[in-house]
Amino acid sequence: MKTDTRVINYIAALAKLKFSEEEAEKFADEFKQILAHFNNLDTVDLTQLDIDPHELRTPLREDVLKPFENREELFSNARDLKDGHIIIPKVME
Numbered sequence: 001m002k003t004d005t006r007v008i009n010y011i012a013a014l015a016k017l018k019f020s021e022e023e024a025e026k027f028a029d030e031f032k033q034i035l036a037h038f039n040n041l042d043t044v045d046l047t048q049l050d051i052d053p054h055e056l057r058t059p060l061r062e063d064v065l066k067p068f069e070n071r072e073e074l075f076s077n078a079r080d081l082k083d084g085h086i087i088i089p090k091v092m093e
Contacts, residue, residue, distance in 0.1 A: 003031045 005024040008031065012019050019027065068074055071084075080087035 003028050003035065007031075 005021065005028050008019065008024045008027045012024070075081055075086065078086045
């Protein structure tokens, strides 16, 4: 994949970010290094490994329902409230 400042600025625009030309060049170099690392990983032969993916799982904690009684504290940082709900800005265009 060709990585240059044009690609970095395109990705930044999708994320609604803006970078200076120096920052875009730095990110392009870092992105090239990351992609090169993935290419190196693709060359590793893992066919001889006998790994059960289920053994690698991290145990999940059990969800426990805890009521939160202090609604004022809960909504203290909310900018706008309506009928007990937080109003947020539109996310999708």
